[in-house]
Amino acid sequence: MNLIGLYTLFCKEVLRFGKVLLQTLIAPVITALLYLLVFGHVFEGRVQAFPGVSYTMFLIPGLVMMSVIQNAFANSSSSLIQSKVTGNIVFMMLTPLSHLEFFLAFVLAAVVRGILVGVGVYLVALVFTAVPIKHPGFILLFMFLGSATLGAIGVIAGIWAEKFDQLAGFQNFIILPLSFLSGVFYSIHSLPEFWQRLSHFNPFFYMIDGFRYGFFGVSDTAPSVSLAIVTLFLVVLSGITLVLLKTGYKLRD
Amino acid sequence: MSAISISGLNKHYARVHALHDIDLTVERGEFFGLLGPNGAGKSTLINIVAGLTRFDTGHVAVLGHDVVTAYRQTRRLIGVVPQELAYDPFFNVREVLRIQSGYFGLHKNDAWIDELLAALMLTEKAGANMRALSGGMKRRVMIAQALVHRPEVVVLDEPTAGVDVELRKSLWAFIRRLHREGHTIVLTTHYLEEAEALCDRIAILNHGKLIALDTKQALLMRGIGHTRRVCITTEQPLGRLPETLEKKVRRQEGNQLELRLDKSTDSVMAVLDALRAHGAVITDLNMEGADLEDVFVELTQTQKV
Secondary structure (H helix, E strand, C coil): CHHHHHHHHHHHHHHHCCCCCHHHHHHHHHHHHHHHHHHHHHCCCCCCCCCCHHHHHHHHHHHHHHHHHHHHHHHHHHHHHHHHHHHCCCHHHHHCCHHHHHHHHHHHHHHHHHHHHHHHHHHHHCCCCCCCCCCHHHHHHHHHHHHHHHHHHHHHHHHHCHHHHHHHHHHHHHHHHHHHHCCCCCCHHHHHHHHHHHCCCCCCHHHHHHHHHHCCCCCCCEEEEEEHHHHHHHHHHHHHHHHHHHHHHCCCC | CCCCCEEEEEEEECEEEEEEEEEEEECCCCHHHHHHHHCCCCHHHHHHHCCCCCCCEEEEEEEEEECCCCCCHHHHHHHEECCCCCCCCCCCHHHHHHHHHHHCCCCCCCHHHHHHHHCCCCCCCCCCEEHHCCHHHHHHHHHHHCCCCCCCEEEEEEECCCHHHHHHHHHHHHHHHHCCCEEEEEEEEEHHHHHHHHHCCCEEECHHHEEEEEHHHHHHHHHHHCCEEEEEEEECCCCCCCCCHHHEEEECCCCEEEEEEEECCCCCHHHHHHHHHHCCCEEEEEECCCHHHHHHHHHHHHHHH
C-alpha cells in the first residue's frame, strides 16, 4: 500500500477546504444557526418530540447531523468536479495511487470536514441550550458513519457529474430532500402512518435517529437497527465507489 | 528491454476506431517523435501508455511492466506532461510539487524539487499561487510535476503548443538536457519543425493508424524522392495566386512564396511562367529538398486517397 501517497492525497483534500474556511466551515455553521433560530423560535413550547426534551434540544442533534451529511458530501463531490473541470485530476490519475487509496483519502477528508462542521454547529448551539450527552460512543460512531457514507456518495457524484450543474442537481434533488425529510426537524412518530413508513426507506433517517439516541438515550427506531442499516449502507456505497474507481468509469475512458 | 512496447493495440470511442492495431517500440535512451494531425490518436496512445485511458485489445508495457497489471511500477517509471494546461488553483508551486511527490510515495523531496525549480527557471515563483503564473510558467510547472519522481521515460504531449518562440527554445533546450542525462523522451507534436530538430526516430499516426515508423533521416529520404521545395521572392507582395498554384502553396507571406512541387509532374519553369503571367516579377529563387512537413503531407494525403 502507498501509505505516503494516501496520506498526501488526504492532506491535500483537507488543505483544500482549509484554504476556503469561510465557505467550507463557517458558512454551514451560520446556516445551521439560522435554522435553529427560526425553527426553535417558532416551535419551542409547541412541539415535544421526546418526553422531557424541548424542541430546541431535539433540533440540535438533527441540525448537527444534517450539517455533517451535507458537508461531507460537498467536500468530496466538489473537489472531484473541480479537478475534473479544471483538468488537474490528471495529476492524480498519473500516479501509482490505487483505487482504494484514492477512495480512502477522499472519504477520510470528507469525514474530517463533516465532523469539524458538526462540532462547530454543536458548539454554537450550546449558546442557546445545553444538550445532554448520554452515549458519546454512539455520537462519534454515527458521525463517522454518516460522514463516511456521504463522502462516498460525494465521490460517486463527483465521478458521475461532468459539469457543476449536474452536481448541483444531485445535491438539490437527492441529498437535500433526503436530509430534510429524515427527521431533522421532527420525530417521524408525529407523521401520518404512510409517511412514517416511507421515512424508513430513507437511510439518512437512521443516521439522524441513531445520532440523536447518543444525546437523549431515546430514538424513533432501536439504535442497533440504525447502526446496522447505516453500516450496511456505507459498505454497499463503498463497494460501488470502489468498483467505479477500479474500472475507471468516467475517469479513465 | 524496450522503454515502451506496444503490440496489437486497439481502442474504440463509441463508434470511432481511435487506434487500429498499433505495434510500436521505443528503445531506451531514444528521442522519439509521435506525429500526426489533430485527432490522429496521438494523445489517446500517450494516455494509454500513461494509464489515463483504458484500451480494448493489445499489450502495452513500460520497461517490461504491463501498464494494466503492474500500473504502480509503470507510473513510477514514466513521467507525463499532459497536453492541456491544467493546474490546482488552491496551491502554490512548491506545494503542488510536494503534493505530486507525495503521490509517488516520496516524503522528503525538496532537494530535487529545488533543482527542478532552478532548471525550469521557477525558483522565484516557488511561493506563488498557480493562478498567478503566466501560461508559460504553468506549463513549466507541469513539466516539473512530471519529473518529481525522476522517471526514466518522459512523455511530453505537445509541450510547446501555444507557447511563444523564446519559451519554445528554452523548453527544447531543457528536453535535450533530459535526453543527454539518459532519459528516454517521447514527444508528440504537430510542429514538424520540432520533431525534425529534436527526434531521432519518428512515428506518424493518421486516423488512428500508424502510417510511418522510421528514423528521421529515412523519412526525409522518402520525401526527397517525390517532392521539392521551391522558395520564390517577388518584387511586390503577391495577392491571390492562380488556382493551379494555390494547391501547391506551402507558405505565403508578403513577397515570399514557398511551394511544394511533385518532382515527377510539376515543372519549375511552368510555375515561374504562371507567376509571371500573373504579373509577378521574380527576384530570387531557391530550391530545397523535402523536410518532414513534406513527408507528413505526402503520407497523410496518401491515406486520404
